[in-house]
Amino acid sequence: MLNTEPNLAAPDDFYQELIALHRDLTEEQSALVNAKLILLLANHIGDVDVLRAALAAAREDVAP
């Protein structure tokens, strides 16, 4: 099951590192880094039910 309860020990630190990851990158490079990050995390999770729940949650509130 996708864990949507608080799970980060230091959320502000993580958020800062996530933003810093993209420093000095073009939009295109940022998109590539994000894609690599998604693939790395998806493989780490592995469980297809969790991944599907995350895919669905990511699309919430985003209408085409």
Place this chain on the structure above:
Amino acid sequence: MKTYTQPVYPYTKPTDAAGTPRSWPVIVVGAGPVGLTAAIDLALRGIDVLVLDEDDTVSVGSRAICWSKRTLEILDRLGCAERLVQKGVRWSVGRVFFRGEEVYQFDLLPEPGHHRPAFINLQQYYVEQFLVERASELPGIDLRWRHRVMGVTPLADRVALSVSTPDGEYGVNADWLIVADGAKSAIGAMLGLQSEGHVFHDRFLIADIHMTSDFPAERWFWFDPPFHRNQSALLHRQADDVWRIDFQLGRDADPEEEKKPEKILPRLRAMLGEDARFEIEWASVYTFQCRRLRSFRRGRALFAGDAAHLVSPFGARGANSGIQDVDNLAWKLELVVSGQAPERLLDTYDSERTAAADENICHSTRSTDFITPKGNVSRTFRDAVLLLAKRYAFARQLVNSGRLSLPSTLASSPLNTPDRTPFAARMAPGSPAVDAPVTGGEGNWLLDYLGQGFTLLVFEPVPTTELLHDMAALAADPIACESVLVGAAGDGPSPGVRAITPASAMLSERYDARPGTAYLFRPDQHVCARWRGFDLTQTRAAIARATGQYVH
């Protein structure tokens, strides 16, 4: 072409031009790889076959070049794989490059103990020529060149054809018609059949070049290479020092312009280097489609190969799946023509092979989406996968430069008898037989002992008089089943029984076999039932089920 001279096959004037149309049990339209394979398989089963082809030679250009292990195994059963293997180039390693660097390599046949390699590369014209020569050895085949089908009338008890030749038209009747007339099936069009699926808009240049080179016999695939930016390229070695090169050209390429040598040569020089010495043998610009007919059976017309389904070339799933189509069809048609099985057995040709076509189309479409990403997001993910694949094993399984043809497992076929005792999954009912080394009187591979008819394989049985009596009875049934005993100490020959000895533990490991385990194979070498012990009644019931005696 420098390396190959197209044979011209003699036109024969129809002898049945006048009077009542002659009737054939089976007529095959199209003497390509699929139609010829069908005709050979049927002739070996004692069925007279008329083959009609509008042309008088083999394929122009190399076209299909990658022949899979399963295709070679089918052609072994038909007595003509060895020539292909001798002439062709064996390979099992593929390499993937992204921009200037190798990302990873893969081996399509990582385990030993198989007779045939994962793939051979051989130009389609050689395969057709060898099949024509095999067909001409068989008395049951009447192969007519420059006989073009102009009209087809489906009737309840036959299909009536009108055929045009240089000497005029004649009529002929088929109890059953095998339609193997290719991607632009004229018969399909005459019957008003439409196929459903996707058209892809990217254009590809395909070039055969003659070049002496020490590049290895491997499949090399480039994403976004320095010599062809933002597109893909593929290199394959074929027989006679001919190399196949595919260049993705994009959507806006002009096919007529791109075919010109002055456009092709700079592309090739950029890829192969200024010093490479080569000549262009053949070139073509193509787009492709992934689609299939809704049903591969229309009354007494049975569609096979490209006439039934189309895939992209990435994965070598076109000709290979067409040959699997007719491997599936020939034995069923034999049983129906001889009155030993009901016509509805042919509905399972449709259900089994449309399922296989869907599997091929699914793989082929996914490969195409990876190779030619639509839009920025698709391309970003594609590039992300390729960048990660260079460093991390997990991403390599996401790289899709073509999922290369493997035979379909007919898992949901109504012809299967489901397992009633636990077995490892690998050889579940519906699976094509996996090869293993053995010793025996007819060859050193398991597959030498399977096929044509039903075959029962029993591991280390106690060869009692009763067992041998039951096996003799199976061999004498109207739908005969021969038995092969693995590693049994016997007193000599017994009717309907052959003996083999495993050459290693591979056989019993691959089949999850214990003493007494029995596998029943269909005439196309697919498993249709398996048990932990032999039982005559259950074996007969499984054969009845596998021949459509009670399809549900």
